[in-house]
Amino acid sequence: MTADATAEITGHVQWQAWQDGVLPPVERVRDGLWSLPVPLPDNPLRYVLVYALELRDGLALIDAGWDADVSWQALNDGLASIGHDVRDVRAVLVTHHHADHLGLAGRVREASGAYVALHELDARTVGPELDTYDKWRHGYVGHLVRHGMPDTDADATADAIDPDRLLRAPRPDVLLRDGERIALPGLDLRVVWTPGHSPGHSCFYAPDRQLLFSGDHVLPRITPSIGYLLQSVGDPLADFLRSLDKLTGYAVEEVLPAHEYRFRRLDRRLAHIARHHTERLAETLAAVTAHPGATAWQLAAGLKWSRAWQEFGLPQRRFALAETLAHLKLLAHRGEITEHAGAPGQPVAWTPAAPAAPAAPA
Structure with a gap:
């Protein structure tokens, strides 16, 4: 979804x-603060913006990039261009556990001795032993089929996911919690827990500079993917909407996201993203009303996306299924639709909620 004038571009280059x-290019954002683009091979997002903050005795990185040789080389080249080396890194502060943010943290730690910090909720989802892959695959395929994806598509979707990258993500050394101050010399940075895109997604706020490192929580042009996944519990979309509200009113001069480009006018961008989800919830409710008993997969195929459903490959369709499920779960929690598990082996179906019975006469 493209942004309108809600986001004022500051990262013009x-x-x-x-x-x-x-x-x-590598850019100096402020004194002692650099933006280092790290490529994402074969990904439409193209790159992750890793931020390097100068400390009194080295560097701290916010996010690390995708674990690939081309990405590792770009990170090292970026550090060299600002007069540093990966061995200068003292800490890698990771906004969330996704592979394009956490992936290279292990290589940085091995090269420098830096610690890796991640919110405690996301730390629970990284690093299981490889011998659990079969168990993961069985559960993942079952999750997709349960929500309507055809068996052959579900198998192909699971086969396309790299188990080594999935199951051997670097474990963090430090667990972050909401509101805590990062203890690094010469750095004033606070953790702002913003769940939704992941359970432990966190932004980092620099109150002295009024800067917000927003990770994937707030981007200038697109809305981040909020999906209900195999490991999801609760209501990720409700968490995300509360997280948008949480940032409203923060004194932020500039937002430094992990993708695309820097921007201002945070409050307007927050409101724009919230409005998008309000509209998407209404569209999803209308689809359930028009097709009672449909699966999430069937409903996703009929919703409006950035491209036609027929043009989506399986990776895009699995994300679309997860996002549709997140909206369905929130509507169900609001009591507007009903989730039907069905008989064993049958996919979950969705119907409009039954109207409330009329009140008995007094």
């Missing part, structure tokens, strides 16, 4: 690079 389809 990054924006131009995005328009041109190229990697942006």
